[in-house]
Amino acid sequence: MLIQVHNLVKNFVNDEIVTKVLNGLTFNIGSGEFVAIMGPSGSGKSTLMHILGLLDRATIGKYYLLGKDVTKLNDDELADLRNQKIGFVFQSFNLLPRTTVLENVILPLTYAKRKVEPMARAKEVLESVGLGHRLNYYTNQISGGEKQRVAIARALVNDPAVIFADEPTGNLDSKSGVQIMEILQELNNQGRTIILVTHETYTSEHAKRIIKIKDGLIVDDYEVTQRRIARDGVRLK
Numbered sequence: 001m002l003i004q005v006h007n008l009v010k011n012f013v014n015d016e017i018v019t020k021v022l023n024g025l026t027f028n029i030g031s032g033e034f035v036a037i038m039g040p041s042g043s044g045k046s047t048l049m050h051i052l053g054l055l056d057r058a059t060i061g062k063y064y065l066l067g068k069d070v071t072k073l074n075d076d077e078l079a080d081l082r083n084q085k086i087g088f089v090f091q092s093f094n095l096l097p098r099t100t101v102l103e104n105v106i107l108p109l110t111y112a113k114r115k116v117e118p119m120a121r122a123k124e125v126l127e128s129v130g131l132g133h134r135l136n137y138y139t140n141q142i143s144g145g146e147k148q149r150v151a152i153a154r155a156l157v158n159d160p161a162v163i164f165a166d167e168p169t170g171n172l173d174s175k176s177g178v179q180i181m182e183i184l185q186e187l188n189n190q191g192r193t194i195i196l197v198t199h200e201t202y203t204s205e206h207a208k209r210i211i212k213i214k215d216g217l218i219v220d221d222y223e224v225t226q227r228r229i230a231r232d233g234v235r236l237k
Contacts, residue, residue: 087155145176
């Protein structure tokens with residue numbers, strides 16, 4: 001099992017005021033799944049993603065990643081595991097300014113322990129997302145959709161066990177958004193585990209399983225058995 005979560009609780013404390021964000025979540029996610037975590041603003045879905053992505057710690061509960069109890073790891077161990085096993089795609093792209101597309105994708109390899117040639121590996125993943133012709137462009141010279149494809153390539157470069165996509169279409173026009181979701185869908189078809197965080201029903205229905213969260217609790221968890229019909233009548237793959 002890739003991810004095992006048991007009784008996960010997250011509280012934030014500010015001036016002795018305790019805000020409960022996650023209220024005891026329990027679920028598993030297997031390798032190769034495409035899961036959408038859905039919920040309205042304030043539901044706790046982004047907090048959950050940060051914990052699953054090793055960017056934050058739970059207050060109470062157990063979280064196992066690839067069989068390892070990450071609640072027992074120190075910050076350096078968490079950073080190493082995050083770099084080796086997790087890729088991120090964010091709504092705001094989080095690309096480095098004044099650097100090229102290629103340099104952005106190479107950067108994670110400088111911290112990795114993988115024995116690969118950085119330049120060749122970065123070019124390989126950029127070509128896989130259709131950006132082989134943009135290698136030496138600066139990030140301010142490409143479109144929003146291309147920026148998100150750079151972010152996907154950067155997430156892929158260390159060959160992670162799971163990719164977290166946090167509202168990946170939120171800053172894109174509808175056409176670019178569809179293209180990004182098709183890339184994520186194809187990566188999943190190739191066997192990669194994708195965990196999508198979104199509040200958009202249209203986006204979530206590219207996934208194969210949907211976990212709905214409200215007020216820090218799981219209110220629904222189901223397999224997507226039928227793909228959505230697009231407005232023009234063409235069934236999405």
